[in-house]
Amino acid sequence: MALLSIDNGVFSFGDKKILDGVSFSINPGDKIGLVGDNGTGKSTLLKLLMGQLSLDSGTVTKSRNLGKIGYIEQDIPTELENQTLYDVLLRSLPQEEQLYNSWKVDVALDDIGAPEEIRHKKMSELSGGWRRLALIARTNLDEPDLLILDEPTNYLDLEKILHLENWFASNVKCPYLLISHDRQFLDNVTSRTVTLRNGKLIDIKQPFSVAREIILKQDILDAEKRQAQEDEIKRLERASKRVILWGKYNTSLAKKGKAIQTRADKMKQDLTDVYKEKRRDVNLRAEELRPNIALRIQDVTISTPDERRLFGIQELFVAKGDRIALLGMNGTGKTQFLKRLERAYSEQQSLTSGIRFNPQVNMGYFDQNMDVLPRNESIYNYMVKNTKLPDSSIRSALVGAGFPYKEHDKKISQLSFGERARFLFLALHSLHKNFFILDEPTNHLDIDGQEKLEDELMESENTTIFVSHDRHFVRTVANRFVMIDKGRLVEISEPEEFYNKLKFYNSNVSMMMLPEKTR
Numbered sequence: 212m213a214l215l216s217i218d219n220g221v222f223s224f225g226d227k228k229i230l231d232g233v234s235f236s237i238n239p240g241d242k243i244g245l246v247g248d249n250g251t252g253k254s255t256l257l258k259l260l261m262g263q264l265s266l267d268s269g270t271v272t273k274s275r276n277l278g279k280i281g282y283i284e285q286d287i288p289t290e291l292e293n294q295t296l297y298d299v300l301l302r303s304l305p306q307e308e309q310l311y312n313s314w315k316v317d318v319a320l321d322d323i324g325a326p327e328e329i330r331h332k333k334m335s336e337l338s339g340g341w342r343r344l345a346l347i348a349r350t351n352l353d354e355p356d357l358l359i360l361d362e363p364t365n366y367l368d369l370e371k372i373l374h375l376e377n378w379f380a381s382n383v384k385c386p387y388l389l390i391s392h393d394r395q396f397l398d399n400v401t402s403r404t405v406t407l408r409n410g411k412l413i414d415i416k417q418p419f420s421v422a423r424e425i426i427l428k429q430d431i432l433d434a435e436k437r438q439a440q441e442d443e444i445k446r447l448e449r450a451s452k453r454v455i456l457w458g459k460y461n462t463s464l465a466k467k468g469k470a471i472q473t474r475a476d477k478m479k480q481d482l483t484d485v486y487k488e489k490r491r492d493v494n495l496r497a498e499e500l501r502p503n504i505a506l507r508i509q510d511v512t513i514s515t516p517d518e519r520r521l522f523g524i525q526e527l528f529v530a531k532g533d534r535i536a537l538l539g540m541n542g543t544g545k546t547q548f549l550k551r552l553e554r555a556y557s558e559q560q561s562l563t564s565g566i567r568f569n570p571q572v573n574m575g576y577f578d579q580n581m582d583v584l585p586r587n588e589s590i591y592n593y594m595v596k597n598t599k600l601p602d603s604s605i606r607s608a609l610v611g612a613g614f615p616y617k618e619h620d621k622k623i624s625q626l627s628f629g630e631r632a633r634f635l636f637l638a639l640h641s642l643h644k645n646f647f648i649l650d651e652p653t654n655h656l657d658i659d660g661q662e663k664l665e666d667e668l669m670e671s672e673n674t675t676i677f678v679s680h681d682r683h684f685v686r687t688v689a690n691r692f693v694m695i696d697k698g699r700l701v702e703i704s705e706p707e708e709f710y711n712k713l714k715f716y717n718s719n720v721s722m723m724m725l726p727e728k729t730r
């Protein structure tokens with residue numbers, strides 16, 4: 212029996228229809244991933260299920276057998292900001308339990324791997340990743356009968372994502388519905404995929420990757436069927452015109468011609484629907500780079516801003532077309548290395564710093580906070596000031612990247628993070644870059660955007676060094692892998708060498724957290 216369901220639900224924002232007669236249910240034992248492009252209404256659907264919004268028509272039904280629903284939104288409630296991590300979890304327990312069941316808080320903090328030194332810090336002082344895990348642990352501590360999570364992997368580095376996957380496997384006993392753009396995470400923690408597009412739901416009882424293939428194959432079949440139907444309609448309409456022409460002097464032929472046209476009109480009404488993607492290009496094409504070596508690094512030490520050594524690089528050569536994934540545990544210096552490269556290039560220090568760029572390198576830097584974009588500039592004015600494109604080309608490029616003409620005066624601060632990411636990629640493309648430094652480029656892209664970026668990077672001659680916690684992106688895009696290990700940078704043959712090391716590290720941490728009698 213369904214625990215929570217929506218039947219023939221219709222919902223609109225203004226004149227935009229978000230849900231168009233959808234039916235959907237969450238059942239005992241379900242592990243559901245809800246996916247779809249940014250702006251299709253995934254978070255809205257969660258709010259409708261939670262009763263925070265009301266349907267225009269249709270019903271939401273909650274089973275009498277369903278008790279507590281644990282709902283984790285993307286943003287931390289403001290009332291928690293000044294509470295300590297420990298108190299946030301403690302106060303999720305019933306007041307009468309807080310004194311004698313406080314041990315549950317310690318266990319929950321152990322389960323999410325929270326180190327002792329952050330447990331009594333205010334939430335406002337914690338990183339986005341720890342704040343996210345705190346909300347998840349807090350909700351699960353209340354022992355819900357159903358979990359609903361909106362982007363649980365947001366702000367998490369790879370170590371925390373792996374820990375979260377283990378947590379789902381060992382700690383979550385109730386059914387759950389979650390939104391995520393992390394394809395590997397979806398494959399690892401869900402067994403049912405619900406895709407929202409064009410106001411409809413496609414429900415497939417398979418993990419994301421399998422469900423995605425099924426949908427793509429069906430899209431191809433639908434397109435072929437639609438083409439055959441349209442060809443048949445054209446044939447019938449041509450035949451109708453001929454028969455009607457012949458029927459000017461023959462009543463029976465005239466009736467036959469009209470019958471053929473009626474058949475064609477009926478076919479038009481029953482044409483197979485074909486999904487058409489919105490045009491939201493992620494352009495990152497490269498300009499020509501000669502000769503073959505784009506970057507040479509020799510005898511370089513990467514340090515923190517206060518000069519604490521992180522790791523050393525004895526020698527690294529980057530050739531034209533290399534797509535290098537930089538791997539390393541949290542805090543080992545990945546972002547500091549990328550910043551050092553960007554600084555060496557922009558300040559032209561390469562001759563003295565051990566970092567030597569090919570003079571023909573034109574580098575583009577994508578930092579995960581996208582601080583390079585001026586917040587108070589409109590997207591159109593930024594393109595005018597920073598590119599040499601004519602007005603018509605700028606307008607066309609913005610439309611192609613998913614920004615309609617009416618939004619061209621929008622300030623960058625008004626864009627969602629996903630829109631900012633697409634805009635920054637467009638700007639880098641328009642500036643004719645040929646060497647890219649990318650720090651977590653998929654953080655704010657939906658799955659469609661991630662796939663477009665993967666295609667761009669692989670099909671072009673881009674030279675790229677990137678950091679990403681997205682395992683699918685790393686495996687798909689990179690043709691070389693370097694790892695920070697024991698204070699030095701080493702090249703490895705495949706990313707599994709690092710992922711296995713990280714899993715071993717996480718499993719050891721988890722074992723250390725278990726009470727002695729359970730080890």
